[in-house]
Amino acid sequence: MSAPSTGGASRDGYGAALLDIASDPRVVVLEADLGKSTKSCLFREEYPERTISLGIAEQNMMLVAAGLASCGKVPFASTFAIFSERAFEQVRNGIARPGLTVHICGSHGGIHTGTDGSSAQSIEDLALYRTIPGMTVMHPCDDLSARHLTAALLTHDSPSYTRTARNKTPRMYDDETVNSLEIGKGSVLRSGSNVAIIANGVMVHKAMSAAEELSTRGIDATVVDMHTLKPLDTELLDRLAIECSGIVTVEDHSVIAGLGSSVAEHLSQTNPTKIKMLGVQDHFGESGGSEELLEKVGLTREAIIAASESLV
Amino acid sequence: MSAEPIPLNELNERAKRCRRSIVDMVHKAGAGHPGGSLSAIDLLVGLYSTQMSVSPDDANNADRDRFVMSKGHASPAVYSILHEMGFLAKSDLDGFRTMGSVCQGHVDMKWTNGVDFSAGSLGMGLSFGLGCAFAARLNEQDFHTWVMIGDGETQEGQIWEAFMAASYHDIQNLHVIVDRNRIQNDDFVDVQMEIGDIASKISSFGWSVKEIDGHDMEHVVDALSWAANTPGPNAIVAHTVKGKGVSFMEDNPSFHGKAPTDEELSQALEELA
Numbered sequence: 001m002s003a004p005s006t007g008g009a010s011r012d013g014y015g016a017a018l019l020d021i022a023s024d025p026r027v028v029v030l031e032a033d034l035g036k037s038t039k040s041c042l043f044r045e046e047y048p049e050r051t052i053s054l055g056i057a058e059q060n061m062m063l064v065a066a067g068l069a070s071c072g073k074v075p076f077a078s079t080f081a082i083f084s085e086r087a088f089e090q091v092r093n094g095i096a097r098p099g100l101t102v103h104i105c106g107s108h109g110g111i112h113t114g115t116d117g118s119s120a121q122s123i124e125d126l127a128l129y130r131t132i133p134g135m136t137v138m139h140p141c142d143d144l145s146a147r148h149l150t151a152a153l154l155t156h157d158s159p160s161y162t163r164t165a166r167n168k169t170p171r172m173y174d175d176e177t178v179n180s181l182e183i184g185k186g187s188v189l190r191s192g193s194n195v196a197i198i199a200n201g202v203m204v205h206k207a208m209s210a211a212e213e214l215s216t217r218g219i220d221a222t223v224v225d226m227h228t229l230k231p232l233d234t235e236l237l238d239r240l241a242i243e244c245s246g247i248v249t250v251e252d253h254s255v256i257a258g259l260g261s262s263v264a265e266h267l268s269q270t271n272p273t274k275i276k277m278l279g280v281q282d283h284f285g286e287s288g289g290s291e292e293l294l295e296k297v298g299l300t301r302e303a304i305i306a307a308s309e310s311l312v
Numbered sequence: 313m314s315a316e317p318i319p320l321n322e323l324n325e326r327a328k329r330c331r332r333s334i335v336d337m338v339h340k341a342g343a344g345h346p347g348g349s350l351s352a353i354d355l356l357v358g359l360y361s362t363q364m365s366v367s368p369d370d371a372n373n374a375d376r377d378r379f380v381m382s383k384g385h386a387s388p389a390v391y392s393i394l395h396e397m398g399f400l401a402k403s404d405l406d407g408f409r410t411m412g413s414v415c416q417g418h419v420d421m422k423w424t425n426g427v428d429f430s431a432g433s434l435g436m437g438l439s440f441g442l443g444c445a446f447a448a449r450l451n452e453q454d455f456h457t458w459v460m461i462g463d464g465e466t467q468e469g470q471i472w473e474a475f476m477a478a479s480y481h482d483i484q485n486l487h488v489i490v491d492r493n494r495i496q497n498d499d500f501v502d503v504q505m506e507i508g509d510i511a512s513k514i515s516s517f518g519w520s521v522k523e524i525d526g527h528d529m530e531h532v533v534d535a536l537s538w539a540a541n542t543p544g545p546n547a548i549v550a551h552t553v554k555g556k557g558v559s560f561m562e563d564n565p566s567f568h569g570k571a572p573t574d575e576e577l578s579q580a581l582e583e584l585a
Contacts, residue, residue: 028446052446052481054477057470057473059469059470060470064442064446064474064477066439066443067440069443070429070440071443071444071447090439090470093433094433094440097420097430098420098430099422
């Protein structure tokens with residue numbers, strides 16, 4: 001693995017991916033006013049005839065996408081993660097229930113979103129969508145992986161929700177390594193047998209950084225970029241549960257029903273394992289810088305190190 | 313679409329057969345929504361008999377016209393007309409609301425041949441129909457999309473998001489039929505939250521609108537033809553009577569979602585003979 005470099009935010013990867021798959025005439029992009037933020041604006045610039053602006057009306061957007069999908073189109077609909085939640089029941093009843101292949105992208109997810117404050121910081125989106133039968137749920141960690149995984153949705157035959165982040169994070173992949181990513185398969189960034197740190201989104205690079213420090217203290221950690229929450233890579237989880245003495249999960253999301261819960265739900269039934277869950281405890285965020293906020297809620301490199309040490 | 317126009321009396325006979333199917337299947341299931349099915353059925357008979365280009369032998373033809381039943385609780389009306397059109401067998405209707413039946417409680421595209429939308433949650437169908445109409449434009453297809461909504465359903469904000477978007481995007485071949493039967497789940501619409509002059513409201517969103525008596529088959533057929541041939545999105549506000557055709561169900565809010573008893577079924581079938 002090459003040293004992390006600074007790329008774009010994962011939302012930039014989403015925008016780039018839409019251009020990558022634009023040659024397929026089935027691709028249609030839907031916006032609810034926030035194209036400049038979600039980065040669907042990049043597609044709009046090149047393909048205005050296949051970009052549908054639906055105004056600040058997310059509920060309508062989701063069902064327009066469903067109608068398009070029912071007629072053979074492959075719609076990509078984006079807004080802020082939090083505003084997609086406004087149309088949760090539309091996604092549940094109008095898209096997922098009839099099994100229509102609509103791809104939803106919620107940008108600006110998590111408290112990492114920062115200064116906009118708690119109204120914009122979705123910390124429950126991944127939990128919501130993973131409860132819907134048949135829905136694929138992803139949260140990539142950098143721009144390159146978001147680009148690769150979004151493009152992979154073109155041949156993915158089920159509805160999906162992908163959370164992207166507003167702010168830049170260090171790249172965990174390069175142009176070559178990113179090609180090994182597959183929807184539904186956890187990506188092992190580092191192998192070690194003492195403890196497994198499973199993270200997603202903006203927390204993956206902190207997990208890697210924590211693992212490097214742990215190695216200087218004699219603890220070998222595996223780090224997994226669990227970019228797909230659903231379907232969850234249970235095969236990998238079972239292997240890690242057997243190999244390692246414990247698991248730390250790290251997510252910029254509520255600890256209720258997110259990544260940590262997903263891991264625990266599975267392993268409690270197959271390979272009961274000690275798990276420490278780092279995430280946003282049961283409270284809302286506030287305005288502040290991304291790093292300040294992560295520190296306030298305990299989503300830091302130091303917290304990951306401490307949790308890992310407590311398990312070995 | 314038939315080559316020869318079907319005489320009005322035949323359409324009225326077809327509607328009567330559908331009404332019998334509706335009360336019968338709701339009675340058999342011991343549950344369902346007869347009132348809003350009976351108010352809608354003349355419109356559906358007119359639509360499927362004179363406008364819809366669909367065939368049970370080629371139900372998923374990409375160029376077929378679409379019908380989106382947004383008020384999905386009126387599923388008995390949809391199943392009865394699909395039976396008339398050859399999409400469903402009598403035995404399918406008899407299974408209404410039972411486990412494994414293709415006739416689910418609310419219309420569902422995943423379960424039923426000839427159903428284009430999975431309904432059951434009000435306010436979503438017009439947006440879905442708009443998506444179909446967008447697809448037709450992008451694919452350069454000339455199929456029509458017909459959407460039926462209830463009047464109570466227009467209390468849902470999403471309906472107006474869709475009305476606004478359709479005219480802004482100058483959508484063609486998208487038609488709404490409002491079943492203005494004046495009754496919703498709990499009571500009369502004007503008791504729950506009156507929606508007022510719905511035709512003016514839709515018109516103010518940039519749509520062409522026509523108001524008709526939704527039980528006068530001649531008016532129904534003429535209005536459907538007007539809609540099919542009028543550019544831009546357009547709507548028919550059909551004034552109807554909830555429970556139409558069965559005396560004790562007419563204008564009776566309690567038959568929004570209640571099955572008739574054995575005695576009530578006998579009386580209903582007698583009145584619909």
